[in-house]
Amino acid sequence: MNAGTDGATSSPLDEAALASADLATLRERIDGIDRHIQQLISERAQYAAHVGRAKGPLAAAVDYYRPERESQVLRRVVDRNDGPLGDDVLVRLFREIMSACLAQQEPLKIGFLGPEGTHSQQAVFRHFGHSVHGLPLASIEEVFQEVASRSADFGIVPVENSTQGTIQSTLDMFLTSPLKICGEVELRIHQHLLSRSGRIEDIERVYSHPQSFAQCKAWLREHLPRAEAVPVSSNAEAARRARNADDAAAIAGESAGTVYGLKRVAGPIEDRPDNTTRFLVLGRELFPSSGHDRTSLLVFVNDQPGALHHVLAPFARHGLSMSRIESRPGHTGRWQYAFFIDIAGHVDEPAMRAALDELAPYAREVKVLGSYPVAIA
Numbered sequence: 001m002n003a004g005t006d007g008a009t010s011s012p013l014d015e016a017a018l019a020s021a022d023l024a025t026l027r028e029r030i031d032g033i034d035r036h037i038q039q040l041i042s043e044r045a046q047y048a049a050h051v052g053r054a055k056g057p058l059a060a061a062v063d064y065y066r067p068e069r070e071s072q073v074l075r076r077v078v079d080r081n082d083g084p085l086g087d088d089v090l091v092r093l094f095r096e097i098m099s100a101c102l103a104q105q106e107p108l109k110i111g112f113l114g115p116e117g118t119h120s121q122q123a124v125f126r127h128f129g130h131s132v133h134g135l136p137l138a139s140i141e142e143v144f145q146e147v148a149s150r151s152a153d154f155g156i157v158p159v160e161n162s163t164q165g166t167i168q169s170t171l172d173m174f175l176t177s178p179l180k181i182c183g184e185v186e187l188r189i190h191q192h193l194l195s196r197s198g199r200i201e202d203i204e205r206v207y208s209h210p211q212s213f214a215q216c217k218a219w220l221r222e223h224l225p226r227a228e229a230v231p232v233s234s235n236a237e238a239a240r241r242a243r244n245a246d247d248a249a250a251i252a253g254e255s256a257g258t259v260y261g262l263k264r265v266a267g268p269i270e271d272r273p274d275n276t277t278r279f280l281v282l283g284r285e286l287f288p289s290s291g292h293d294r295t296s297l298l299v300f301v302n303d304q305p306g307a308l309h310h311v312l313a314p315f316a317r318h319g320l321s322m323s324r325i326e327s328r329p330g331h332t333g334r335w336q337y338a339f340f341i342d343i344a345g346h347v348d349e350p351a352m353r354a355a356l357d358e359l360a361p362y363a364r365e366v367k368v369l370g371s372y373p374v375a376i377a
């Protein structure tokens, strides 16, 4: 469908007429479409405000947030998309619209591993849009604490990277934390070499987070074999340090370069083209099913023959597929293990309930860490 100059949707696009139209006519059409889009966005915001009121008198913005509904809206956007814009582009635009609609109540406060310019901050915007109040925090532990103490509504923490594997410190926090996982974000990670001058020949020292050094190992060996590698607490901290020296550079995301005023020497420089980090959204409660969910469990088992088999078999029996399993020492005694298990589905679904009932006799404890929408686009 196309939009006429008054913005109303009309007949299908006439490609031949468009190809021969002059610039002024095309811009007039775009002006009409913009008027229409703007009117619809304002109308949508009014509806969203009424939806907020229909939820009753709630205490804070966090009570209005509905991840399962947002996920359904975004899946429909992807299903409807016939181009020319990609799914990721349309998801981003609609995410921003919902973010702005929700912020009419009050912006959500989201804790993340700071400082400004980290990939964690990018994950915040990717998941919640830009109409939120980001709280840069000093450590993953602090992100958990701020959400638990209600200083933040939600938190975002990295949990695994496709090149580097699991971030153990995040998993270990769940052993004792009461928090719930209420979402996941997948972010393609691009690393760049950034410096004040932008010249590779000036560089004698490179700052970065150990994970980022590992992701760019081959590139560094080939292009900067003699530079000293200095590990620091985050890529943004690396960029902050590189800002103060002529002979130093940082490996960081592009946004850190913008925040700290650095030039790009080279990039992207990650060794693997599919370098992706998965982040978890931390909240204080479980949300209903979106219809396309994942459940994360923490299962404590004793070191007995067959214990793990008994814990996993019920999922197979009920046709639930497991996407990940990770074992950690359980912190409760020697040779007692905690298994982090991700299963397709939601705890409210009958098959998942039945599987959990069947495995219960074989586990010392089962903690449902969260049932949340699978990451979109």
Ligand SMILES: O=C(O)C(=O)C[C@]1(C(=O)O)C=C[C@@H](O)C=C1
Residues within 6 Å of the ligand: 048, 051, 052, 064, 065, 066, 067, 069, 070, 073, 097, 098, 099, 101, 102
């Ligand atoms: O449907 C709702 O519950 C709304 O509050 C509306 C809306 C939206 O803009 O679509 C806004 C915020 C929620 O997180 C989910 C969706």
